[in-house]
Amino acid sequence: MSALLQDNRLHAALDELLMHADASWRPVIEVWRRSPQGEALVQFVEARRVAGAVIFPAEPLRALALTPLDDTRVVILGQDPYHGAGQAEGLAFSVPPGVRPPPSLRNIFKELQRDLGLPPPASGHLGAWARHGVLLLNAVLTVEEGTAASHAKRGWEALTDALTDAVARHPRPKVFLLWGAHAQAKAAAIEAAGHGGHLVLQCNHPSPLSATRPPSPFIGCGQFRRVRDFLAAQGERLDWSLA
Numbered sequence: 001m002s003a004l005l006q007d008n009r010l011h012a013a014l015d016e017l018l019m020h021a022d023a024s025w026r027p028v029i030e031v032w033r034r035s036p037q038g039e040a041l042v043q044f045v046e047a048r049r050v051a052g053a054v055i056f057p058a059e060p061l062r063a064l065a066l067t068p069l070d071d072t073r074v075v076i077l078g079q080d081p082y083h084g085a086g087q088a089e090g091l092a093f094s095v096p097p098g099v100r101p102p103p104s105l106r107n108i109f110k111e112l113q114r115d116l117g118l119p120p121p122a123s124g125h126l127g128a129w130a131r132h133g134v135l136l137l138n139a140v141l142t143v144e145e146g147t148a149a150s151h152a153k154r155g156w157e158a159l160t161d162a163l164t165d166a167v168a169r170h171p172r173p174k175v176f177l178l179w180g181a182h183a184q185a186k187a188a189a190i191e192a193a194g195h196g197g198h199l200v201l202q203c204n205h206p207s208p209l210s211a212t213r214p215p216s217p218f219i220g221c222g223q224f225r226r227v228r229d230f231l232a233a234q235g236e237r238l239d240w241s242l243a
Helices: 014-020 023-033 036-050 062-066 103-116 127-131 156-169 187-193 223-233
Strands: 074-078 134-138 175-179 199-203
Touching: 014 023, 014 036, 014 062, 023 036, 023 156, 036 156, 062 127, 062 134, 074 156, 103 223, 127 134, 134 156, 156 187, 175 187, 175 223, 187 199, 199 223
Parallel strands: 074 134, 074 175, 175 199
Antiparallel strands: none
């Protein structure tokens, strides 16, 4: 792996990076930033960065930069950024070009092939999905090297819950893909905030630990086809291909 790919560390102060989101998300971000949870999170991340902690990714809000609220058609909720060097890039499940896809992402590609006949792409970078309206949002947007969930329950969840709520309240019908118990815990809030026009799909997480287990295995869930058909009924097209 090249030095460039390895250096996905957070180098700038988080306060500066909050402005990198698309303008459509900024009202939600600003309310959170002024809240006790937002203030505490920004202070915590900056203190860890100044102390020399290796924090990933370099662009925590990249999903919000690539996928404006008005363009969001599908939401995929992840949990935590990858905590290995060179992997996390601010998009749930995605890795930069040239980085071997982790096991969960390989299972996502396996289900795409099974469901839609799409061959596994050469790259694990999901930026094309993000640019076509798939919001790849983790519940927690930063992590320290080698320590999963190290920034969980520090304040990110208040922001990502508010962002998910904003998407659910938006009038455009959308699809929410809730993979695993962590994402599925948000189902009730999504349905309460929504207007009845959204499609909420649930199954196991694509991790090898759960992807093929009953009662709702990820492999064989057929959700990519269901997303395609739902959007087609709205007169929209989503190309899942990453070729």
